[in-house]
Amino acid sequence: MNSAQPNRPDEEPHAPAELVKALKSMHRARIFVPPSVDEAVLAKAREHLAESTSTPGTRSIRAALAKARAYLAEFNPMPFAWRPLAPWAALAASLAIGAWLAHTLTKPASNADGGAAFAREGLNHDGKVDILDALVLAREIEQGQEPGAQLDLNGDGVIDRRDAEVIAKQAVNLEKGGRA
Amino acid sequence: MEDPTDIHSAPDSRSDQELVAAVNRGEVAAFGALYLRYRDWVVNLAFRVTGDRDLALDVLQETFLYFQKKFPGFRLTARLQTFLYPAVRNLSIAARNQAQRLHSDESALENIEAAPDPMAPGSARCELAAALAALSDDHREILLLRFVDDLSLAEIATALDIPLGTVKSRLHNALETLRHDERTRNFFSR
Numbered sequence: 001m002n003s004a005q006p007n008r009p010d011e012e013p014h015a016p017a018e019l020v021k022a023l024k025s026m027h028r029a030r031i032f033v034p035p036s037v038d039e040a041v042l043a044k045a046r047e048h049l050a051e052s053t054s055t056p057g058t059r060s061i062r063a064a065l066a067k068a069r070a071y072l073a074e075f076n077p078m079p080f081a082w083r084p085l086a087p088w089a090a091l092a093a094s095l096a097i098g099a100w101l102a103h104t105l106t107k108p109a110s111n112a113d114g115g116a117a118f119a120r121e122g123l124n125h126d127g128k129v130d131i132l133d134a135l136v137l138a139r140e141i142e143q144g145q146e147p148g149a150q151l152d153l154n155g156d157g158v159i160d161r162r163d164a165e166v167i168a169k170q171a172v173n174l175e176k177g178g179r180a
Numbered sequence: 181m182e183d184p185t186d187i188h189s190a191p192d193s194r195s196d197q198e199l200v201a202a203v204n205r206g207e208v209a210a211f212g213a214l215y216l217r218y219r220d221w222v223v224n225l226a227f228r229v230t231g232d233r234d235l236a237l238d239v240l241q242e243t244f245l246y247f248q249k250k251f252p253g254f255r256l257t258a259r260l261q262t263f264l265y266p267a268v269r270n271l272s273i274a275a276r277n278q279a280q281r282l283h284s285d286e287s288a289l290e291n292i293e294a295a296p297d298p299m300a301p302g303s304a305r306c307e308l309a310a311a312l313a314a315l316s317d318d319h320r321e322i323l324l325l326r327f328v329d330d331l332s333l334a335e336i337a338t339a340l341d342i343p344l345g346t347v348k349s350r351l352h353n354a355l356e357t358l359r360h361d362e363r364t365r366n367f368f369s370r
Binding site for chain 2: 013022040042046
């Protein structure tokens with residue numbers, strides 16, 4: 001077909017060969033693409049394809065780990081070399097605290113039979129069993145107050161100054177072995 | 181052993197369809213092959229629209245970032261150029277408009293678009309560039325897609341999402357304008 005002749009609108013338009021050649025030549029200029037751009041494109045593709053072809057479970061784990069790493073990187077002042085040990089250190093600390101609490105809350109106060117009694121007897125509520133507690137019990141007895149039955153320390157069925165003496169003796173550890 | 185992701189290794193001889201299928205299976209090397217195959221076309225098309233090398237490189241990366249997100253599950257129903265063209269075009273226009281807002285120098289951008297190659301004033305190529313600049317954007321776009329990028333009329337219709345008849349009509353009008361333009365009529369009389 002003679003491209004110099006006008007094209008009919010219903011035909012596929014043709015252009016003169018010289019015009020096409022000139023158009024291609026004009027747009028021949030090539031933009032040099034630096035290797036760094038190539039690598040950046042492929043790196044993102046590699047990351048996306050690896051993530052998109054993994055299982056939902058794997059993706060969830062990866063996402064959680066990524067968030068944890070980001071959090072640690074931003075807020076964790078610990079030297080980087082120690083960070084892998086942090087979870088284990090936290091677990092050890094938790095176990096130690098738990099053991100200490102269990103021991104502290106369940107251990108019997110002081111020693112022997114009198115010791116158990118004294119655990120009840122911090123009468124002045126200072127957390128210590130000492131001569132002051134004996135004085136408090138003695139005062140209560142003199143004043144006619146009725147101390148609780150648990151203060152029948154010598155087990156004679158009566159709470160009197162003899163129980164106060166038990167406390168006093170144990171507080172100053174006058175008896176041998178600390179026993180009543 | 182040759183690194184499958186080494187973009188400087190021998191060109192991949194697989195067709196676009198075969199490469200797309202491989203990328204859907206997670207093959208990075210196949211994506212690299214597609215990237216290499218269309219990289220220069222994308223960046224030069226982006227430069228044609230933006231007139232700026234750095235913007236063109238940005239558009240290149242954005243285009244393939246957009247493309248990779250289509251996987252897995254992408255179905256290639258036409259030539260990859262046909263699929264990529266709207267993305268490159270839209271990203272380039274967006275980049276150009278953003279640069280325009282930043283630099284507020286519309287006249288400079290118009291001149292760059294009209295003369296993608298440095299050429300001597302008064303030369304035939306300079307005259308052709310001026311004649312192209314005088315065309316409407318739609319006419320110039322279709323003319324270049326057909327005769328520079330070698331897309332068929334059907335592919336152009338798909339790429340631009342317009343009827344085939346519209347493509348024919350615009351191309352016809354573009355050529356008629358150049359035929360009657362004193363700067364380019366010599367092409368039609370040879």
